[in-house]
Amino acid sequence: MSVVRALLTMSPARRRWLTTVAALVLLAAAGAARAPAAEAGSYAIHVCRTPDGGRVEMAPWAIAKPSNASKWAARDNCGGGPFELELSPAGRHPADDYILARFLAPPDTSIDAYQFYRSVQLARRYGWRLRERTAAGFTEVDKCWATSGCAGKGDRAVPFGSSNLLEASGLNGIVSLEAVLSCAITDGSEEECPATAPGARLQLHGGIITIRDDHDPSFATTPSGPLVDTTRTLNGRQPVAIAVADKGGGVYQAHIEVDGRIVETHAIDAQGGACAPPFRAPVPCKLNASAQISLDTAALSDGEHQLRIIVTDATQTNSTAWGPVSIRTANTFCNPAPVSRALGLTTQILRGKRRPRTVVTTPYGRRVRVTGRLTTPSGAPVAGVPLCAVSQDAIANAPLRQIGSVTTDGDGRFSLVVAKGPSRRITFVHRVADGAVADSVVVRARARVELRGAHRSLRNGDTLRLRGRLGAGPYPASGALVELQTKRTGGWQTFGTTRTDRSGRFDYDYTFTRTVGTQKYVMRARVAQQPSYPYATGGSKPVRIFVYG
Template structure:
């Protein structure tokens, strides 16, 4: 291998050719394989994959850019100068395969130059068992050039060499010496240049990847939006990319910077992936990582559970605990029901806003808690009516003010009403008015009480709220005369209460009863009946009849006659009250009282009322009074004798025959079992009962009587007596009398 030293122009042409050839892209590496591109095999002329080494008298140079002075490429050479280089001295570049990988082939181009044959110029690969594969070997002391001549070999076009699973590539120049000399000459340069080196690395070891603990997403918490998480990835050749997978959907990726000019192109170690959860399905699912190393080997991590929810909670109806009515304590609580939603983030917070009704005066806040369904301890900025709304937030942080609830009212009033008695009206003295006012919640009601001065006993009066006035009336007709104290109590709609015993002007509210003018009403009933009187004059007997009238509070009359009632209404001074209305109430025995008429007094204050005497009854005449006069009343009672018709058939009968007495009881109602009737006969000077019977439902009765012991001619007088009894509203009475003639044998 004897070559003259080439001229400079020849060297420049060679460099251009090498650059042109090296610009051709190498074929892509197979799966599980990657290529380390060094020197002119990469655009940056990097040679970082090779380690350098040189002993005394030797040197190395990294000058991969073909444009430049001096030797170019990866150069191993001796140091040119005077003197000798010791045997064993060397300079080298070494490419070590990454751990657990082998080198399958090398695509290489370069140039060799030697002046001293005692130098060896070598390019070889070393297998794991220590054996080597020679790629370029310019042996020492072989084919040596003549004196003052040099050897040179050029391989400008890259050529592929099979390395057979080697783990190291070595380029070196070493002084081997000669049998007659244990040194090499330092004069002139002896070197080996590498222009292009592309080493294919076979890597069948998959990367290791795992999700790092920490962070809400990979801790199983509910999340939304953009969520980062960390991972740990490692590989003998480095990790090129890590991808997140949820089901078959991509959950983001982390592409790591790789430099294929280095023996380990890609980094190992921690990394981070940003997950845009809005692009992923919602709910509970598994997250896996897929890692790809520099050689394209892939592996997956163990899954971790993630929970995704990007939907804000919807609006829910809200209620005020205790209702929306007014209250006098500034403490409120809002409650709601969280709808059941499977595999969704639970509610953990609620945002609230309270605004004065009709204004922009507002305050807001947030309450938190697991499965939150109530917000308590709320207060309003001041008295008045406020509106409250809430919108919920879930554990993933989703919340939306547009999903606020329909407003509910918070009503607060700490101030009691104001009240005072108004002046008494002369035209309506028993009317009591109390002015009441409440500027916040309004008056809900009140009561006026009355107490006789000195008694210490208060009694309530029926009171009613009329606008801003609490009104009652003093029943001075039923209360004893004397001085009385009044007290008014008012409550607003918030439950605040206030009371007063004073008039508006501050004076005590006292009155003297009665407040109205007293009246008197007298009533009586007039009854007329016929009295008989037997007169004996000149030896003759004569019966005289005349009508007698009696008037009083209780009179008795015969059935079917007229009962006349009358009365008079006077004031305290005895003056008649004309034109007054008198209500007439009637009550019969065992019946409820009912009004039957309304009368009007005449010019002298008098009135009259007439009824048919069909049952006993009590009449009450009532004057209701006026705003200035007291009521009064009077009563009278009429008692009516019971009655019955009486017939006999036949009226003449022989001894041994029978007659039948019949009749109908008058007056209603009748007892349920019928009216008791006593049939009487007149004996000497008195009436004697010889038969009794009860009438039928219609009052009809009938008795048959036989005559057995009559001699001669007898005239008997009979009557039907009606005794008093429960269920019959009349006094005891009797029927008219009749005579039955009985003829028997002579005595």
């Protein structure tokens, strides 16, 4: 059976039910697309239905009636159906009787657009009007007078059908909308309206009202707290207190921007969900609010960043910014900053039976054992916690490198054998809530130098070529300075200097001109401690050269 035939064979009640369900789905899709959605400087208030078809439990209408009004009803029951107004059919109504529901734009705003699904039923002599009001007066944009032959508007049985749609956009200066049911007298008489069904009845099935709001929010006070304290190094989640104000729809969200990118967004005061789209009240958010928001600095790279706090109102486009300020973060597991005194940490180097020290000088290639203990401020051991071991070579701006990790034993103690390497500072780090508990030892490794001569026997006037290399890098790009020395009575005397190449190799030529008889020369290469080469002073084994005069 085709879809058309199926529809034709359905009962009228069944067809009405199916049409209503389909219309509710369309309200979420086509209706939401056609509706005056929030644009720059505007926000949307949803009446009775949200764009996805969900129910709105309240209707933002104020009810007004004259003092001599007789029976009437306003059923604010959006949660279970439409918002309804009625002049009751149970009694007669005087000629000036009416009931009015007013939607009032918040102060300092106006109504930019609206879309309603409404249906109206009228008996003889009753009337319906929708008015757009400005500061200068009002305009009737939808009306129906029974005395003019109009018995109603739309179709109550199909709540979201096209005949119920009433919409307008691009409005200017509209401060309120007024839905009015009245005893409609147009012939000048004062005849009462009869007690007959349906009387005058309005159903507002759903709608969207767009509020124009051109006011940016503002900071009432300067943000304060650890997050914006430029004197601190930050780690973990850090708070900041803000106080903000707005005109119109109220303050909605605070965005934390780091280095030009929004990294976190916080609701300033959600008011139990009222201050969250889809909005249901004309002023959905607080006009004045304070909040403490925070940023997880661990999500940032360690180092300096530029931070701003941006506040938006209900439009989500009107905004104001505070900052930027410079913040510094340090969150890496092995980062020893900022320093914390929450626990006590001591480290030292063990060297056989010698007394432990915190600074030692060793030949190149020697491994060292570092031991330590982690305690509470009172001296109690801290057991079973991890520590990171990092190394920093003894040259300017050397990076930290992780070289291992350990876990404290039951007495809070730990031990790590550190492999051979250059002169360096070795630091053990345990991160805590406010920074890092850290302690260091220093290993000074002597430079390893190799030297050889091209000849061991020469005559006066011959040239000796000395060649050598440094045993380990990193080698400075400009070369390390090497001293060539000969042994004299009372010590070593430098007779020449040279620099290594980028691979640590060097050579030096020396011509003998003053040798008389047979002489034995003892020579060596020496590399003194220097800023660009991370080793302590070291020298080569001596070489012996015989020269005949």
